[in-house]
Amino acid sequence: GDSVTQMEGPVTLSEEAFLTINCTYTATGYPSLFWYVQYPGEGLQLLLKATKADDKGSNKGFEATYRKETTSFHLEKGSVQVSDSAVYFCALLGNTGKLIFGQGTTLQVKP
Amino acid sequence: EAQVTQNPRYLITVTGKKLTVTCSQNMNHEYMSWYRQDPGLGLRQIYYSMNVEVTDKGDVPEGYKVSRKEKRNFPLILESPSPNQTSLYFCASRTGTENSPLHFGNGTRLTVT
Numbered sequence: 001g002d003s004v005t006q007m008e009g010p011v012t013l014s015e016e017a018f019l020t021i022n023c024t025y026t027a028t029g030y031p032s033l034f035w036y037v038q039y040p041g042e043g044l045q046l047l048l049k050a051t052k053a054d055d056k057g058s059n060k061g062f063e064a065t066y067r068k069e070t071t072s073f074h075l076e077k078g079s080v081q082v083s084d085s086a087v088y089f090c091a092l093l094g095n096t097g098k099l100i101f102g103q104g105t106t107l108q109v110k111p
Numbered sequence: 112e113a114q115v116t117q118n119p120r121y122l123i124t125v126t127g128k129k130l131t132v133t134c135s136q137n138m139n140h141e142y143m144s145w146y147r148q149d150p151g152l153g154l155r156q157i158y159y160s161m162n163v164e165v166t167d168k169g170d171v172p173e174g175y176k177v178s179r180k181e182k183r184n185f186p187l188i189l190e191s192p193s194p195n196q197t198s199l200y201f202c203a204s205r206t207g208t209e210n211s212p213l214h215f216g217n218g219t220r221l222t223v224t
Contacts, residue, residue: 032210043115043201043215044154051210089153097209098169103153 002027002094006102013080013109021075021105023064023090031094033057033066033073038087038104047075047088080109113138117202117216124192125224132187132219134202140214141207143185144169145177147198148218154201160185161207192223 007022025031032051036044048057053068062077073090090102115136124130136143144159146169156169160179174196176188185204189196199220203213 034212036213041217043203043217044213045215046212049210049212093209098156099213101154103151 002031002092002096002098002100004090004092004100004102006088006090006105008103008105010106010108013107015082015109015111016079017109019075019077019080019084019107021088021090021107023073023075023102025071025073025090025092027071027092027094029095030068031092033064034091034093034099035062035064035073035075036089036091036101038089040086044089080107082109082111085109113214115202115204115214115216117200117219119219120217121220123222123224126193127191130189130192130221132189132200132202132221134185134187134216135183136185136202136204136214137183138204138206138214139182140204141182143179143202143204144213145175145185145187146201146203147171148201149198157187157200192221194223197221197223 003026005024034049035047037047038044048059050057050066056065064073064075087104087106089104118133141162145157146154155171158177160166202216205211205213
């Protein structure tokens with residue numbers, strides 16, 4: 001069945017460092033891919049999405065490119081801030097119509 | 112303000128004592144869903160509803176019930192809670208379009224002793 005695998009955390013970075021959180025997926029057909037972010041004490045909220053191969057989703061300085069050849073959707077940001085500290089979830093929407101989440105990656109950014 | 116409201120935020124209860132977690136959305140969304148979040152497991156879907164009076168099992172439905180009598184409300188019922196249901200629960204909603212973003216509530220942290 002469909003699945004999503006994220007790099008294990010926590011990821012600890014200094015402010016202004018470059019961020020990459022890896023996400024790979026397994027799915028039949030052409031799924032849509034998402035990144036959700038969960039700030040402390042809150043529910044998840046959509047960060048960005050891509051619906052077809054080579055699409056790039058972007059929001060708040062974060063980017064992710066849908067790479068079908070490597071079945072990946074890695075999240076990147078050029079310069080992280082303390083306020084980016086959160087848990088990040090990669091997710092896919094496949095042929096079943098069900099949204100499948102990865103296990104989440106905790107990012108901690110230190111001043 | 113568009114939002115999904117869950118109550119309570121925190122709940123401590125004992126094994127076997129029936130409880131209900133409420134969820135309400137004010138966005139006229141057709142689709143609603145319940146998830147539980149556990150360390151290392153991400154979010155797992157418990158139940159979902161495509162519209163009023165239509166509910167379906169998710170990946171981990173055992174020990175839970177739901178109902179969808181009105182479009183805005185989707186309560187989660189634990190008839191006889193057990194310690195393995197200690198978790199962080201989220202309600203979410205979206206429009207009827209599959210690709211539309213899910214809107215989440217702020218979560219309910221349940222502890223069953």
